[in-house]
Amino acid sequence: MGAQDGRRVTSVDVAKRAGVSQSAVSRAFSRTASIAPATREKILRAAAELDYRPNRIPAIMLSGRSGMVGVVVGGLSNPFYASALEHLVCSLRDQGLQVLLVHVDDALTLDSALEQLLGYRIDAVVTALAIGSEVVAQALGTLRIPVICFNSRLTGPWISTVSSNNRAAGVTAAHLLRERGVACPAWLAGPLRNAASVARGEGFREGLGALAAGLVSLQGDDTYESGYEAVSTMLARGVRPDGMFCSNDMMACGAIDALRDRAGLCCPRDVVLLGYDNIPQGAWRAYDLTTFDQGVERLVGAACALLAEALADGAEPVSQSLVIGAELLERGSTGPV
Amino acid sequence: MGAQDGRRVTSVDVAKRAGVSQSAVSRAFSRTASIAPATREKILRAAAELDYRPNRIPAIMLSGRSGMVGVVVGGLSNPFYASALEHLVCSLRDQGLQVLLVHVDDALTLDSALEQLLGYRIDAVVTALAIGSEVVAQALGTLRIPVICFNSRLTGPWISTVSSNNRAAGVTAAHLLRERGVACPAWLAGPLRNAASVARGEGFREGLGALAAGLVSLQGDDTYESGYEAVSTMLARGVRPDGMFCSNDMMACGAIDALRDRAGLCCPRDVVLLGYDNIPQGAWRAYDLTTFDQGVERLVGAACALLAEALADGAEPVSQSLVIGAELLERGSTGPV
Known part of the structure; x- marks a missing residue:
């Protein structure tokens, strides 16, 4: 389709089909740019016919913000963590954020995993790892992006925690x-x-x-x-x-x-x-x-609220600790006998 | 630290500290570019002192390839899918690929989820959704990137499947x-x-x-x-x-x-x-x-092999169906009585 890699449709293809300039195509896909309604409609029609999808990469390069959050998990064999991940992915999506998922087996692999993620200019890290070492805290601290941890005793200028009581x-x-x-x-x-x-x-x-x-x-x-x-x-x-x-x-x-x-x-x-x-x-x-x-919805909700705060324009490094009450759920294993 | 967003260290900062040009910093972090060993060492030391991480975004913009795979899951409450995801993330990491994770509840949300992912120029999609509708097949087909499905009857020029027998x-x-x-x-x-x-x-x-x-x-x-x-x-x-x-x-x-x-x-x-x-x-x-x-390692291994083939330079759209034998594992529930 004339795309760089011989596969993807680019804004040049759309411009050609709609008979407009490439910059008009960019403006048509921007929420803020001004463009005549008729021109926009013509461009969107051409884009739909070509299955064109706008490219977010140039905007990431300009802003230094990717809209991606690194989510670090370990031990999804515990259904609690699988459920927390499911809720987290959905909540971040609702905030317009994407999840770059990393699975680590131990603190040693965390460091190399984070190196990889940082190349993608992730905006923040959320981790549910049951790891509380100083080494990890230091590694996370050098990222200079907000880090949210679940049930952790990690501390640092960029690190916030959400814990069950x-x-x-x-x-x-x-x-x-x-x-x-x-x-x-x-x-x-x-x-x-x-x-x-x-x-x-x-x-x-x-x-x-x-x-x-x-x-x-x-x-x-x-x-x-x-x-x-x-x-x-x-x-x-x-x-x-x-x-x-x-x-x-x-x-x-x-x-x-x-x-x-x-x-x-x-x-x-x-x-x-x-x-x-x-x-x-x-x-x-x-x-x-x-x-x-533990109220996984409330834990995840609190983490996402902290994240939104930390990612707000002009926000200073934040370090907060939130504690969420856990509710006793009585079933048969405790009687009454 | 002089970074665009007031937070991140850029190659300009590293160049200044090492007393070299910005392009020398880029060459020092490239596997293929030539640079004097002493200069590289000086640059890497300055980068370590500043906690600099090289930026992958410019390379993505140039190549149209992100090194990210969109992984679409639904129903992680089934431990089988949680385990498959864990294996998949690790296998893709070993191939140098990152996972952009999407959770969808049904076919309707898949489409909007994919739109989001495509803005990031993902290289491929892997999905374990137990959804086999024609609508989904069509949506996936228009992506013009390789799609690998587990246990699905989806077909199309870009779609490959790996199924248990x-x-x-x-x-x-x-x-x-x-x-x-x-x-x-x-x-x-x-x-x-x-x-x-x-x-x-x-x-x-x-x-x-x-x-x-x-x-x-x-x-x-x-x-x-x-x-x-x-x-x-x-x-x-x-x-x-x-x-x-x-x-x-x-x-x-x-x-x-x-x-x-x-x-x-x-x-x-x-x-x-x-x-x-x-x-x-x-x-x-x-x-x-x-x-x-089902041999989740073998299922995931087969999917990753298909993916590597589909992502090879100059590869044509591939559509393959692999079947992996499932092994009977006898425990107490079938006796012998």
């Missing part, structure tokens, strides 16, 4: 177990680098009061398998808690299956158990899991 | 149920617009032979909830199959829960049951689900 939820979980008469509580933690998990555990201990002295502490890595393994090992040692708070729903599902498979224990009859995240699988009948709903 | 898997499922002595089989279908589901159902009927005459046909929409509902309704009508093939694992998990909750039926003792996709949840102990592994 993890500590308060931990306290609530402890109070629920005490109401149910739990005497021997257990805590199934996520990895130490997960700041949200650490805060949930701290709140849980605080809320347990005197019961915290006998707390059974288990370590997982936020996966179903790690929950299953941690509880299986505990049962093999003869430890039998009657209440358990799991740092996320994936591990909680693993814990429920291990309790049943390995010791014939049922929730809530033998163990009063709850998780965190409100993943769809927690509502599946085999689990019927009490959990904390 | 759905029909053959359906035959295999039927043979397995017959081996287990099933006398009253049931088929739980996905939505009609899902070409993969239709093919699985056709193969299943074919493989059942004479048993197909008494086949119980149920309709779901690929979600857990729809599987639970379809089986609950069937049981309420007094229908009791002794074998069931579910078009995907999400519905199969719902079916297993409904069989147990509503009629106290267990798999494989009372019903020999299998699904399709090999989602992680199928391996969870509460389900222990026999399934077909």
